[in-house]
Amino acid sequence: MRMSLLFIPLLLAHIPIVSHAADIHDAAMNGDVAAIAAALDAGAGINESDGTATPLYFAVWMGHIEAAKLLIERGADVNAQTALGPPLMAAVGVGKIDLLNLLLERGADPNSVRGGEFALHVAVTLDCLDCVKALVEAGADVNAKTMDGKTPLHLAKSRGQREVADYLLSHGVVLPTPAPISMKLASADVEKGRTYFTHACDRCHNAEPKGVTKTGPNLWSVVGRDKASMANMRYSDALLGWEGVWTYEDLNRYLFGPMLTTPGVKMETPGVPDETERVNVIAYLRTLSDKPIPLP
Numbered sequence: 001m002r003m004s005l006l007f008i009p010l011l012l013a014h015i016p017i018v019s020h021a022a023d024i025h026d027a028a029m030n031g032d033v034a035a036i037a038a039a040l041d042a043g044a045g046i047n048e049s050d051g052t053a054t055p056l057y058f059a060v061w062m063g064h065i066e067a068a069k070l071l072i073e074r075g076a077d078v079n080a081q082t083a084l085g086p087p088l089m090a091a092v093g094v095g096k097i098d099l100l101n102l103l104l105e106r107g108a109d110p111n112s113v114r115g116g117e118f119a120l121h122v123a124v125t126l127d128c129l130d131c132v133k134a135l136v137e138a139g140a141d142v143n144a145k146t147m148d149g150k151t152p153l154h155l156a157k158s159r160g161q162r163e164v165a166d167y168l169l170s171h172g173v174v175l176p177t178p179a180p181i182s183m184k185l186a187s188a189d190v191e192k193g194r195t196y197f198t199h200a201c202d203r204c205h206n207a208e209p210k211g212v213t214k215t216g217p218n219l220w221s222v223v224g225r226d227k228a229s230m231a232n233m234r235y236s237d238a239l240l241g242w243e244g245v246w247t248y249e250d251l252n253r254y255l256f257g258p259m260l261t262t263p264g265v266k267m268e269t270p271g272v273p274d275e276t277e278r279v280n281v282i283a284y285l286r287t288l289s290d291k292p293i294p295l296p
Ligand code: HEC
Pocket: 197, 200, 201, 202, 203, 204, 205, 215, 216, 217, 219, 222, 226, 227, 228, 229, 230, 234, 235, 236, 237, 238, 239, 251, 255, 264, 265, 266, 267, 268, 269, 271, 272, 281
């Protein structure tokens, strides 16, 4: 009996803290500046998460700039991580340029990430050119890759967003060029190339004469063939725009990283980044022909 009486003041002392915490998240969500100030004055934690996100995240997400300003002035951490990412991701996600600028001015990281995707990728996906510009001007990495290897330029090109793509290209995009491999083909291991093809390419590409189109075009006779020229295939603009036949060096460049060297490509795979494996695969592709093109 005496024990339980002792607990009562502890319980009472606890209740106000819990309810302030709830107050401040609701107030932030509603953009209620007075209620936010009152909750803070009563001792609510400014960077406290309600289990999902901080008050600043909610204010930004709902587009309440005055509430966001107040929270930042009262010491909210603009880079606080939440289950939904930092506040900057909320601003980009709803395409709110004024809130995005506010956060960047107050020190938010332009390379903020959520779920393996950078803020710049989200801005490109939403086709928000102003957001892209704000992020790049604040130092966002234009060559950043998502977990599955997509660059902002690849996303822009895949979606036909010419203005965004041009902006990125004139602001530091690097299109990698692998070292030449032609002279290494003579000593390549064609059997290893065939094995590699079986586990990495087969599911999307037929390699027999007259084989049907799968997700990707038939690769019989691909070396020396006009690029993007198979009748039954709907190619990307990226590949259609690459003139000429497939030379060994063009295959080298393409397969080094299709999304990196040929942004906008429909083959959204890592390609064959390892040089030795790439040389083996290209040497194998050469054999897919009645009359293989001579080795250099
Ligand atoms: C997930 C499916 C997929 C995988 C896996 C894949 N590709 Fe592709 N590939 C495609 C698609 C789709 C295209 C057409 C690309 C475009 O139009 O942008 C393509 C195009 C190509 C082309 C150009 C052909 C032409 O007609 O111009 C070559 C060469 C190629 N792939 C080689 C490979 C090799 C080698 C591998 C394995 C290392 C591979 N691909 C793995 C889907 C795939």
